[in-house]
Amino acid sequence: MSLEGKLALVTGGGRGIGRAIALKLASQGADIVINFFRRRDTAEQTAKEIEALGAKAEIFRANVGDPAKIDEMFDMIGNKFGHLDILISNAASGVGRPVMDIDVKAWQWTMDINTRACLLCSQRAARLMEGRGGKIVSLSSLGSFLVWPTYAVVGVSKAALEALTRYLAIELAPRGICVNAVAASFVETEALRFYFEEQLGKGNLPITPAGRMVATEDIANVVAFLCSEEAFMIRGQTIIVDGGFSLYNPLFARERKD
Amino acid sequence: MTVEEQIREIMARITHVDGSIITRESTFKDIKADSLDVVQALVAVEETFGIEIPDEEAQKFQSFGDFVSYVENQVAQKERV
């Protein structure tokens, strides 16, 4: 699998899963634009790591919840590179609250960043992919169909993102653009540690049937596959990468003890 | 309007509190600003003054006054160059 000569934009690519994806694509030869929001330090660090792999790296600060900032980012890519081959819609934010405490502001913030940004970025990306085709992969979460404590607004934003993925896949197919999503369960990142330590207390990280936690690299591998020509016939799908977590039934725990 | 007055106005708009209760000593909790309010205030202030407030700095703000002082410094530095 080679992405030599390709240009990829990874939103929220400075740290966590986005960083692993950026590094994976760069290791296959792609040049990377890393979008970040509040953490210039980690974005700069990741850019250095990409350059060490021999690829070009560019960082761009933009709140993807703000349509004007998305435009600025794509104007920059258009002016500087003139095209785009891969869009990874990875940036996400959210407000952890029970449904009864979700207000308009929390809803809007989450939807704007997690869902609307994917639409607006895909529209701009599709124009930069004109005549050459491309790949779009978004990052979803099992919380789109499972119910987790205080995850409602993010879960809903991800369910909408998966539906958007299906529509984009069909409507952008004539332009030679493959659109898919990857849904993670619990991947060891800062965000996750924060979430679980708040919900379950320190040290209580969930283990999957696969025997360990899902790592950021596990997600990056599947994203990279979806960006390859081998995945050409996969369209509009949300691929679950969870080490079997979502299929696991507590009955198995009893079986193991016997 | 001074830097302080502009930030007070932004803060009051975002948290829906009366700006007159916001003093330099007020904590974000006093102003009823949760973490989302704080991020939105940071973004609005950055845009108003054309500056960037790194997360590491923002995390050090204990009070409204810390926030204002930081921005005042940045604005003064920007004017010098």
Ligand SMILES: NC(=O)c1ccc[n+]([C@@H]2O[C@H](COP(=O)([O-])OP(=O)(O)OC[C@H]3O[C@@H](n4cnc5c(N)ncnc54)[C@H](OP(=O)(O)O)[C@@H]3O)[C@@H](O)[C@H]2O)c1
């Ligand atoms: N970790 C998990 O267990 C898990 C599970 C399921 C799904 N996912 C999904 O995987 C993706 C990556 O998750 P993660 O755990 O790596 O996230 P993370 O560690 O919380 O990092 C969030 C990333 O998104 C960026 N970001 C947040 N708000 C932004 C905005 N308004 N504009 C631009 N960038 C913004 C951040 O940029 P800064 O660095 O500049 O702040 C950061 O790079 C997300 O879509 C998430 O929902 C993660």
